[in-house]
Amino acid sequence: MIVGIAVLVAASFAFFLVVFPVIARRLLGIQVGITRTVLTGGVATGGISLASTLIRTPERQGLLMGVQMGIALMLAMVFLVVSEMVVPSASGAGRLRTIRSRIARIRRYSQISGIAVRHGLSPYLRGRGDRSGKGKAPGSARLAKPLRRALEEGGPTFVKLGQVLSTRHDLLSPEFIAELSRLQYQVRPECPERIAAQLHEEFGRPPEDVFAHFEHEPLAAASIAQVYLARLHSGENVVVKVQRPGVRAGIERDLDIICRMARMLDRRARWARDLGVVELAEGFAGSVREELDFRVEARNLATVRAAWAQRDAGPSVIIPGAVDDLSGELVLVLEQLPGLPIGAGGTELAGSEEERADLARSLLGSLLTQVLVDGTFHADPHPGNILLLDDGRIGLIDFGSVGRLDGQVRSALRRFLMAVHHADSAALRDALLDLITRPEEIDEQGLERALGRFMARHFSTGSAPDVKVFVDLFRLVSAHGLGIPPEVAAVFRALATLEGTLTRLSPGFDIVAESRAWASDDRGGARAGGFASVGAPLESELYSALSALRRLPRRLDRVTSALEEGRLSVNVRVLADSRDRRYLRVLVHEILLTVLAGTAGLMAVILMHATGGPMVTESIRLFEVIGYHLLVFSGVLCLRMLYVIFRAQR
Numbered sequence: 001m002i003v004g005i006a007v008l009v010a011a012s013f014a015f016f017l018v019v020f021p022v023i024a025r026r027l028l029g030i031q032v033g034i035t036r037t038v039l040t041g042g043v044a045t046g047g048i049s050l051a052s053t054l055i056r057t058p059e060r061q062g063l064l065m066g067v068q069m070g071i072a073l074m075l076a077m078v079f080l081v082v083s084e085m086v087v088p089s090a091s092g093a094g095r096l097r098t099i100r101s102r103i104a105r106i107r108r109y110s111q112i113s114g115i116a117v118r119h120g121l122s123p124y125l126r127g128r129g130d131r132s133g134k135g136k137a138p139g140s141a142r143l144a145k146p147l148r149r150a151l152e153e154g155g156p157t158f159v160k161l162g163q164v165l166s167t168r169h170d171l172l173s174p175e176f177i178a179e180l181s182r183l184q185y186q187v188r189p190e191c192p193e194r195i196a197a198q199l200h201e202e203f204g205r206p207p208e209d210v211f212a213h214f215e216h217e218p219l220a221a222a223s224i225a226q227v228y229l230a231r232l233h234s235g236e237n238v239v240v241k242v243q244r245p246g247v248r249a250g251i252e253r254d255l256d257i258i259c260r261m262a263r264m265l266d267r268r269a270r271w272a273r274d275l276g277v278v279e280l281a282e283g284f285a286g287s288v289r290e291e292l293d294f295r296v297e298a299r300n301l302a303t304v305r306a307a308w309a310q311r312d313a314g315p316s317v318i319i320p321g322a323v324d325d326l327s328g329e330l331v332l333v334l335e336q337l338p339g340l341p342i343g344a345g346g347t348e349l350a351g352s353e354e355e356r357a358d359l360a361r362s363l364l365g366s367l368l369t370q371v372l373v374d375g376t377f378h379a380d381p382h383p384g385n386i387l388l389l390d391d392g393r394i395g396l397i398d399f400g401s402v403g404r405l406d407g408q409v410r411s412a413l414r415r416f417l418m419a420v421h422h423a424d425s426a427a428l429r430d431a432l433l434d435l436i437t438r439p440e441e442i443d444e445q446g447l448e449r450a451l452g453r454f455m456a457r458h459f460s461t462g463s464a465p466d467v468k469v470f471v472d473l474f475r476l477v478s479a480h481g482l483g484i485p486p487e488v489a490a491v492f493r494a495l496a497t498l499e500g501t502l503t504r505l506s507p508g509f510d511i512v513a514e515s516r517a518w519a520s521d522d523r524g525g526a527r528a529g530g531f532a533s534v535g536a537p538l539e540s541e542l543y544s545a546l547s548a549l550r551r552l553p554r555r556l557d558r559v560t561s562a563l564e565e566g567r568l569s570v571n572v573r574v575l576a577d578s579r580d581r582r583y584l585r586v587l588v589h590e591i592l593l594t595v596l597a598g599t600a601g602l603m604a605v606i607l608m609h610a611t612g613g614p615m616v617t618e619s620i621r622l623f624e625v626i627g628y629h630l631l632v633f634s635g636v637l638c639l640r641m642l643y644v645i646f647r648a649q650r
Contacts, residue, residue, distance in 0.1 A: 070632030
């Protein structure tokens with residue numbers, strides 16, 4: 001008899017340990033590990049004991065068994081919610097890593113907050129800063145310098161963010177652009193022993209065994225990597241790019257903080273929503289994460305080199321190849337291009353003025369071909385990434401930062417350049433609307449007139465267009481409430497950056513005029529990658545346009561006839577998108593649960609205070625029993641809804 005009772009108690013305890021956590025997890029939608037499941041079951045079992053203590057008489061305990069179960073379930077749900085808030089679900093060592101990373105993030109976040117306070121930026125982080133107009137950062141004149149100093153103090157990741165922002169003429173005012181353009185970050189070289197250990201770990205042997213010669217003095221030191229000169233056993237000179245040991249964790253932490261701050265600003269500050277800080281932060285984070293994996297740069301190099309070789313575009317612009325056998329995630333071994341960056345001090349520009357102009361045309365044609373034909377282009381062609389080689393050619397290096405365009409965007413960009421070439425404001429408007437994120441309402445006629453004035457100002461006879469073309473275009477787009485996608489902004493940013501490089505290479509070089517010449521057939525566009533080389537897509541678009549024009553009179557006749565006879569109607573499919581239906585279904589579901597929880601709670605209060613009704617026992621009425629159960633039911637639903645709201649706000 002005693003053994004049977006013990007078995008029954010053990011089975012009941014095991015049942016509670018398993019069933020209550022499962023039900024609580026299903027109600028809340030939380031996935032937890034075994035340890036937390038057992039703890040939840042223990043809390044639920046303790047809840048049953050607590051409920052039994054509160055319900056003193058045996059007759060009440062029998063009638064209110066459902067109430068006891070409900071109290072246990074509510075306690076289990078509360079435990080899961082609180083534990084999830086304190087320590088998010090993870091397992092084993094993953095949980096410890098999560099806790100450590102959270103502590104490190106909090107410490108770093110406090111440092112960033114302290115920097116912001118010291119430089120007077122805290123009001124803007126709370127969304128209370130002033131705003132001087134659309135497309136401008138808050139408090140332009142007085143905020144630019146403190147922001148630049150705060151970014152410098154924040155470290156390499158924030159400096160890199162400032163450098164990216166300094167090229168976004170479409171987002172920031174001239175005061176910010178000028179101040180952020182001063183950002184430079186001098187990085188101390190890494191300890192040679194740590195670099196040697198990094199190479200040893202990557203290759204599985206010392207660098208002296210991999211290379212016939214390895215210069216331990218770095219050629220260049222940046223925040224993410226350092227560059228060394230070496231020679232292979234085959235006698236080929238190479239450049240070895242090595243990622244700094246342990247740099248990934250710090251950069252990932254800072255990127256996470258930047259994205260969190262962007263989401264916070266998006267909720268609190270209107271100026272942040274206008275600037276699209278969330279999209280900007282996420283795009284920046286994705287770009288930096290690509291730079292952390294050198295295999296991405298190797299693939300970018302292979303893609304551009306393969307497309308360049310297929311066109312037989314000429315030897316004026318050289319792209320180094322990667323040594324695949326020695327390259328990986330943390331180390332990239334590249335063919336050495338003997339020469340110096342155009343931006344290096346003391347670099348001599350050899351050759352005549354015409355020869356340097358030819359090199360500039362080749363460099364411009366290379367980038368335009370990458371943008372308009374290949375779809376993968378060098379996104380940061382500043383003078384430090386452009387080499388003037390010893391043999392007089394041009395070398396492109398550092399493909400860690402690249403832009404990628406799909407076929408539709410490339411087609412719109414070709415139409416955009418053709419419209420500029422022919423000074424057609426209507427075609428320019430149509431191409432621009434295909435490039436940008438189009439709002440629901442837009443004044444197309446006003447935009448066309450603005451574009452007409454834009455072309456008259458910059459492309460009329462006798463004018464000399466410069467980098468201000470891109471600045472004014474960004475301003476025009478922003479003034480009409482249009483948003484430029486990051487990949488399109490990267491194109492204009494790269495062209496604006498290239499303009500300064502081309503001016504150093506060939507003073508007085510007209511990037512706009514040369515781009516128009518590159519696009520025309522009489523400048524060898526077929527060989528260089530101009531519009532003649534993409535004639536098939538243009539013919540297809542022209543054919544589509546002619547087909548539409550042929551159908552247009554017949555369709556206009558149908559519309560006017562239906563309008564005259566009163567038969568014109570518009571069919572709109574409401575909720576045709578599955579995402580809209582899913583959202584509406586979830587919304588209705590949550591509303592129904594909320595109404596049901598409130599109704600059950602109200603009915604419970606009414607029934608528990610009712611004085612009439614049949615007596616179930618001598619001390620409790622039927623309405624009271626029903627009321628207790630409805631109250632617990634309402635509590636369970638309310639807990640679930642509160643957790644849904646909490647999860648949506650995280």
